[in-house]
Amino acid sequence: MENQKKVFFGQYYFGLFYESYWLTFYNFWIDEGVINNDFIKTWTDHLMKGIFNIIILENFVIITRCPKYIKRDDIDRLHSVETTSIYDQHYIHGIFFEKELWEKVTSRKIKVKDLLSMQNVDQRFVAMSHYGFENLIDNIDKKLIDKSKYGNELYSTMFNNIEVRFLIYPDIDFPDKKRISFVKPDLTSASDAMAWKHNCTEKEYYSAKILERWV
């Protein structure tokens, strides 16, 4: 397709239900014998055959069938860690994965070393996110920026050449349990980062009633 010249591009949807609701209106009148239109008949025949999308190019036509289902994440990217997302394709948060790799990542059977060395940076990033950063933290190159008197630690690390910051902090109810949370990248102190997480200023954070347990 990249080498084609003067590609004519047309796109026709037959199977998107939210766009084809109007066919039911015409179907009613066709069934009643009021409308007898070959074009409408051809159109509905295509729909009933399960054609989802037709893309007409200069030398060929791409026809796709209606998917049985489409799985997406909470911001509508193709996503499933349990089955295919669409047709026979696997996606995690909008990033395509070959089946074998998808299975290794979603079953968490991939070795940390292999995961961190994945060449496709988008795949590596969403795979790390799915794998759980807390499971990878010991293997990530990270720099301690600040530590608070309550044991909250603010770290910096690089992902895809972008600096991100995260907190490792003791759970206030179960201090032996460590939690990890990414924070806004412009935060510079562990206490201020915790305050940001809890929607308050650093001064307000230190006055929080619950922190009396730590004194």
Add this chain to the structure above:
Amino acid sequence: MTVMEYITFQGDVDIREIENIPKSAKLTDKKTVMYGEKTGHHHTFDGQVLVYEPTSNDVVNVRGEDVKIQKYLQVLEPAMLTHQEHEKQIIPKGNYAILQEREWNVLDNQIRQVMD
């Protein structure tokens, strides 16, 4: 909206004292201020409290950012806040805004709310 001095947290729930609950808030018949996304756990009060639903535009400005108010709370007498995984807390008499803990979504470079 004026935020006051008192502030506390229970898991992903942030409780901030406020001067007044807006008249636009709608009184509910519930005592639960937040539900867990997958666990079925919930932050629920035991005691004399009134829980109000905010309008969709209700925010409190914190650190120059507008933070969505999840619920309003009127504690008539000191009341116990409970949760299946967190320690109980006594919340004193007063008016409160319930906010949700947040974190940075590194995949999208934006803020998202934490659900426990």
